[in-house]
Amino acid sequence: MQNTSNKTLHLISFDMPYPPNYGGIIDVFYKIRALHRVGVNIILHVFDHGKASSDELKEYCQQIYYYERKTGIDSQLSTLPYIVKSRRQPDLLKNLMKDDWPIFFEGLHTTYYLSHPFLKNRLKIYRESNIEHHYYWKLSLASRKIIDKVFFAVEAARLFLWQKQLSYADLILTVSEDDSLYLRKKFPHKPVECIPSFHGNDEVTSKAGFGNFALYHGKLSVPENDQSARFLIRKVFAGLPYRLIVAGMNPEKNLIRLAKNYPNVVVMANPSLEEMDKLIEEAHINVLITQQNTGLKLKLLNTLFKGRHCLVNDKMLVGTNLAQLCHVANDKNSLKEKITELFQQPFSPDDIGKRIHHLNHWYSDDENTRKILDLVF
Secondary structure (H helix, E strand, O other): OOOOOOOEEEEEEOOOOOOOOOHHHHHHHHHHHHHHHOOOEEEEEEEOOOOOOOHHHHOOOOEEEEEOOOOOHHHHOOOOOHHHHOOOOHHHHHHHOOOOOOEEEEOHHHHHHOOOHHHOOOOEEEEOOOOHHHHHHHHHHHOOOHHHHHHHHHHHHHHHHHHHHHHHOOEEEEOOHHHHHHHHHHOOOOOEEEOOOOOOOOOOOOOOEOOOEEEEEOOOOOHHHHHHHHHHHHHHHOOOOOEEEEEEOOOOHHHHHHHOOOOOEEEEEOOOHHHHHHHHHHOOEEEEOOOOOOOOOHHHHHHHHHOOEEEEOHHHHOOOOOHHHOEEOOOHHHHHHHHHHHOOOOEOHHHHHHHHHHHHHHOOHHHHHHHHHHHHO
């Protein structure tokens, strides 16, 4: 589609890509790294939430522009989604217009200018990480505070209406087959390709043998993850003779207080990337359950590359082909039974070999980078 003698593209990130410590931002950072590795020049545009610039990103990007989000009541009182309108920045449009390279819009958050007439003749790629109105509606259901429930429900409605803007994209890249099917039905005349999330793992490093605790991890300020952590503490590990560590970003104070009522449970707030990797590697069981069957759960991929036994519910696997690498349980009793069973069972070299074969075939960052190059350039 473009002259391959100079592969350059603009990439608009909805948040600071480094450190890659949650959800979709992991996909953004490791995609940047993988594209740089094969010689793509990246002009990065970052909505940074007031965070400091990153020297790490300079290693992978030809140029970096930072923009401040327009948060507050002006962005709330609108028919446009808050996550979109708060990222309207005229300077972004000016910088995109300096050349004619393809533009990667990372997430619906960044699509304010997707339909702008000044970008009419540009190759525009939309990178999906969730069907956002589904995601926000389920966040509303999971939220414990009324004000959060209302915000997420209103945002879900606005995102549903905004979704039609994707008709201005030339190419849609999804993270799961289920999301591909949904978007192909919505936009039958647009090319929709599934490129699984980038995760940064070049090889399976799982350790054989036993660990002595179970781990649940995620961005704990997200209502869905908070809800799952409380369920595991109260309904599953209460009364079990096994340790549970709940680790992640910004847990609510009452979640920490809740854990103190259970002698076998501890909450670890805001571990570093190195600390989180060590927890994943040393746990005997990584328990990953979700109430949302949207997108591809990046923490599942990361855990399969690094950890031992992986225990999930069906919703965690929707849109993936990872069931053969996981143990599955869907209610408190079956979870308890499976946890008891797995703590008696070592993680074996055969388990590791199975992961190497499957993950290197379907979830290789290098292979998925080549697919993007074929589609874009």
